[in-house]
Amino acid sequence: MELSPEQEALRIAAVRRYDILDTPPDGAFDRIAALAARLFDASAATVTIVDADRVxxxxxxxxxxxxxxxxDPGLCTSAILTGSPLVVPDTLDDPVARDHSLVTGxxxxxxxxAAPITTGDGHRLGTVDVLDTKPRRITPDQATALTDLAALVMDExxxxLSALRMLRVERELVEVEHAARERAERDRSEIAAYASTLQRTLLPPALPEVPGLEAACHYTTASVHDVGGDFYDVFPLGAGRWAFFLGDVSGRGAPAAALTSLIRYTLRSTALLERDPCAVLRALNSALLSASSDGSGFCTLVFGTLAPGPAGGFALTLAGGGHLPAHHLRPARRDGPDRVVARTEPVSLAGGMLVGALRHxxxxxxxxxxxxGEALFLYSNGLTEARTAQGARFGESGLAAHLTHHAATGRALGAAAIISDLTSLLDTFPAGPADDxxxxxxxxxxxxPATAPSGASGTAHTSLPFPPPDST
Structure with missing residues (x-):
């Protein structure tokens, strides 16, 4: 099946929109290609963009x-014609692929x-390809992983594209400030809009549905004019396993955005290969040091995996990289006729070091x-560093007391209820959080039960900037 001239014209317009052709090498794409080759134990892998007359x-x-x-017909050119992975077990047996220059050369x-790199509006820009010098076949899980890698390329x-737009806007704003100071307020609004757009690309638009699990999240940025450094995600690993993480990068703005992007895609890619969460953090540590050898691009992080338990619930394995402890909330239980005990405790990961600061x-x-009926809660330090109505720092002890009270009063320990309770608490802080x-x-x-079909879990998601106390 060939694309019609009109469809091909729209596809080429989408390629031009991303302004990627003939750009210098980029570490993020190089890592994805290397990961694809390693995942398939293949001799070569590529990330390609199919232009009007070339690949x-x-x-x-x-x-x-x-x-x-x-x-040439076949391979990459054929792969963009389908929405699913294209597999050619032996190119010499394929009447189209056998004459391709990569086969005969x-x-x-x-x-x-190959899996197509597909935009949100359905245009296939190119492919993530795996190539080898001997015939072979792949498993359904490998085909799924290849599709996931193509999705990572699209995210990148x-x-x-968002970063390029932001840079263009920043250059325009410099010129505008010299031309007319009276336009400064409008310019600030434009920056906020672009910062919000870029921030949204660094956070999942919604959490996935995990059978037997309720997941909820919230993000509040301390400044509508800058990109924050906090991040989180929940994603599948296959075979009924899932991964999740929450962390905080050093710095703010464009450097923090680039660092967050590297962290997110490294974690997502590495977790597909490594079952040990500590091994995942070690791989991320190496990636961050490679990107910033002086150790300035670091983060704190809690990374975990979850797998359904045989009797319901989940087994969670958490790895700590210098981040604040998670909290394990259990329903209140009665300890004697007149005493109800709240069961909320921090999950200590003491000894975990910053990720990306030290080689070893x-x-x-x-x-x-x-x-x-139990819950796990993760958070960044913007919550504990916020000031209450009395002017005191909320702090670790304040959070522990609040969560204990939440459990002790018998309120639902569902994820959505916990997040709703804490976002309502944030609204009572007069100045709002000083950090994201x-x-x-x-x-x-x-x-x-954990074996329920997809759709059994509920997800609440918000990503709202906290309005500054003085917008003038």
Whole structure:
């Protein structure tokens, strides 16, 4: 099936929109190509953009010196015609692929698999490809992983596009300030709009539905004019396992956005290969140090995985990288005729070091059983550093007391109820938080077993900037 001239014209317009062709090498795309080759144990992998008359390689692992090829029939050109992965087990058996230059030329490609890089409005810009010099087949899980890597490339392109737009706006604002100071307020509004757009690309638009789990999150930025450094995510690992994380990067603005992007995609990619959360943090530590060898691009982080338990609930394994402890909330229980005991306690990950600051950083892990009716709560320091109506710092002790009261009063320990309670608390702080606030809660549902079909969990998600106390 070929694209009609009108469809191809729209697709090329989408390629031009991302302004990616003929740009210098980029570490994020190079890492995705290398990860694809490693995941498939293949000799080569590429990230390509299909132009009007050529296939251009944004990243080419294992194909030294290759920057572009003609838009020959088969392989990349064929892969963008379908919305699912294209697999050619043996190119010599394929009547179209056998004459492709990568097959007949020095590369001698005998195996080819690709997933299209697809925009939100359905245009296929190019592909993430895996190539080998011997015929082979892939598993359904590998096909899914290849699709996930193509989605990561698309996320990176969206983030890059947002950053480019932000830079263009910043240059325009400098010129405007010299031309007319009376336009400054309008310019500030434009910056806030672009900062909000860029911030949204760094956070999941909604949390996925996990059978047997309720998930809820909230993000409040301390400034509508800058990109914050807090982040969180929940994503599938396959075979019924899931991963989640929450953390805080050093700095703010464009550097923090770039660092957050690197962290998010490194965690998502590495977690597909490493089952040990500490190994995932070690891989992230190496990636951050490679991107910033002086240790200035670091973060604090809690990373965890969850798997359904045989009797309901989940087994959670948490790894700490210098971040604040998570809190484990359990329903209140009666201890004697006149005493109700609230069961809320921090999950200590003491000893976990900052991620990206030291070459040989140590990380610690701990396993927690999240039974039906129980919840896990993660947060950033913007919550504990906020000032209450009395002017005092809310602090770790204030948070622990608030969560204990929440559990003791018998209110629902569902994730959405916990996040709603804490966002209502934030509204009572007169000046709002002085730093960004990220909140993530996970609760095991008592009415739905962990083997329930998709759609059994509820998700609440908000991402709202806190209005500054003085907007003038």
């Amino acid at each position: 251009w390689f944004k990243a080419a692992y294992g194909l030294a010196g290759v920057t572009q090829i003609g838009r 020095p590369a001698r490609v005998r195996f080819y698999a 392109l969206e983030l890059r 950083a140590d990380f610690v892990s701990r396993t927690v059983q999240l039974l039906p 606030v990220a909140l993530l809660a996970l609760s095991a549902t008592s009415a739905t």
